[in-house]
Amino acid sequence: MKIALAKEIEVGERRVGLIPDLVARLVKQGLEVGVEAGAGEKSFFSDAAYEKAGATIYDDKAKLWGEAGIVVKVAPPKDEEISLLNEGSIVISLLNPLGKPETIQKLADRRVTAFAMETIPRTSRAQSMDVLSSQAAVAGYKAVLLAAATAPKFFPMLTTAAGTIRPAKVFVMGAGVAGLQAIATARRLGAVVEAFDIRPAVKEEVQSLGAKFVEIKLDEDTVAEGGYAKEISEESKKRTQELVAETVAGADVVVTTAQVPGKKAPLLVTEEMVARMKPGAVIVDLAAEQGGNCACTEAGKDVVVNGVTILGPINLPSSMPVHASQMYAKNILTFLQILIDKTEVNLNFEDDIIDNTCVTTGGEIRNARVREALDRVSC
Numbered sequence: 001m002k003i004a005l006a007k008e009i010e011v012g013e014r015r016v017g018l019i020p021d022l023v024a025r026l027v028k029q030g031l032e033v034g035v036e037a038g039a040g041e042k043s044f045f046s047d048a049a050y051e052k053a054g055a056t057i058y059d060d061k062a063k064l065w066g067e068a069g070i071v072v073k074v075a076p077p078k079d080e081e082i083s084l085l086n087e088g089s090i091v092i093s094l095l096n097p098l099g100k101p102e103t104i105q106k107l108a109d110r111r112v113t114a115f116a117m118e119t120i121p122r123t124s125r126a127q128s129m130d131v132l133s134s135q136a137a138v139a140g141y142k143a144v145l146l147a148a149a150t151a152p153k154f155f156p157m158l159t160t161a162a163g164t165i166r167p168a169k170v171f172v173m174g175a176g177v178a179g180l181q182a183i184a185t186a187r188r189l190g191a192v193v194e195a196f197d198i199r200p201a202v203k204e205e206v207q208s209l210g211a212k213f214v215e216i217k218l219d220e221d222t223v224a225e226g227g228y229a230k231e232i233s234e235e236s237k238k239r240t241q242e243l244v245a246e247t248v249a250g251a252d253v254v255v256t257t258a259q260v261p262g263k264k265a266p267l268l269v270t271e272e273m274v275a276r277m278k279p280g281a282v283i284v285d286l287a288a289e290q291g292g293n294c295a296c297t298e299a300g301k302d303v304v305v306n307g308v309t310i311l312g313p314i315n316l317p318s319s320m321p322v323h324a325s326q327m328y329a330k331n332i333l334t335f336l337q338i339l340i341d342k343t344e345v346n347l348n349f350e351d352d353i354i355d356n357t358c359v360t361t362g363g364e365i366r367n368a369r370v371r372e373a374l375d376r377v378s379c
Contacts, residue, residue, distance in 0.1 A: 004068030027054030098262025140181030156190020174257035279307030288312030
């Protein structure tokens with residue numbers, strides 16, 4: 001069994017699917033690992049380091065992919081990469097199956113077995129493979145650093161010869177993995193932090209990090225399967241906006257993190273709310289690629305509206321490629337441990353992790369939600 005580590009060709013993608021330390025563990029297990037030349041250079045892992053770990057470096061991408069039983073990637077494969085995959089081979093990657101179902105169809109047409117790491121179930125057993133959580137932690141951390149670098153004031157309280165400077169007020173909207181990391185980072189920088197989430201159960205987690213929880217009671221269930229926030233009604237969205245408006249208006253920094261897989265991000269901050277914010281305030285919208293939580297967000301751009309700077313970063317984890325790759329690679333390695341029995345692939349669909357994560361095999365799309373998304377695209 002040969003595992004191929006791909007060099008990412010997506011613009012701006014600096015992460016790599018496996019790091020040398022973990023390649024060494026796969027080689028020790030008896031697996032052959034081929035690495036596309038330069039695969040780790042953008043995340044500061046050299047070809048020499050992979051060779052030292054026991055991998056073989058390939059200059060010929062087509063030859064490597066053609067010989068591989070498993071291809072490991074970060075970004076979804078592009079058409080020219082899909083054409084290199086052999087029938088019956090396996091690709092393990094972030095595939096954005098609900099956002100780009102047409103890519104999943106092309107993988108199915110190629111008769112490739114594809115594992116979308118976004119669909120790892122949210123269970124205790126699968127926690128060490130949870131790519132979304134590991135990368136969200138990176139994004140939440142970096143979002144606050146971007147805000148601190150952009151804000152025209154200090155984050156911590158300072159006592160100086162010129163008087164006492166009050167700490168910045170940071171409001172984090174959404175207390176998932178990204179939100180909790182943003183809270184923790186803002187607190188480390190000395191800010192006064194408030195946080196909001198439609199799930200009342202996260203209140204204790206927010207408070208344990210030293211932040212104040214802005215509590216809003218809604219007359220509907222707000223928790224989806226796996227503990228994620230559920231998409232709520234338009235009436236509840238409107239009520240939420242009204243109740244958090246005062247907190248947004250008083251904040252120096254707002255970090256928004258709410259996303260719904262395969263759907264447009266919920267609107268949390270309206271134009272009217274932005275207009276009420278103080279000049280110099282900063283919004284970092286982590287849902288920019290899904291349409292944004294802020295009405296003024298432009299994906300991949302920094303815009304200024306009424307003196308408020310709105311940052312719409314894309315693929316923040318890629319901006320910290322060393323540790324983002326390290327975390328992603330550990331997720332992949334743990335997944336490979338259940339997919340491979342000694343040196344042979346074991347497609348055991350009775351295993352909930354394998355069953356949930358496999359989106360295509362034998363020419364068929366296995367995931368019902370992906371089929372539905374494909375039908376919507378086709379209409």
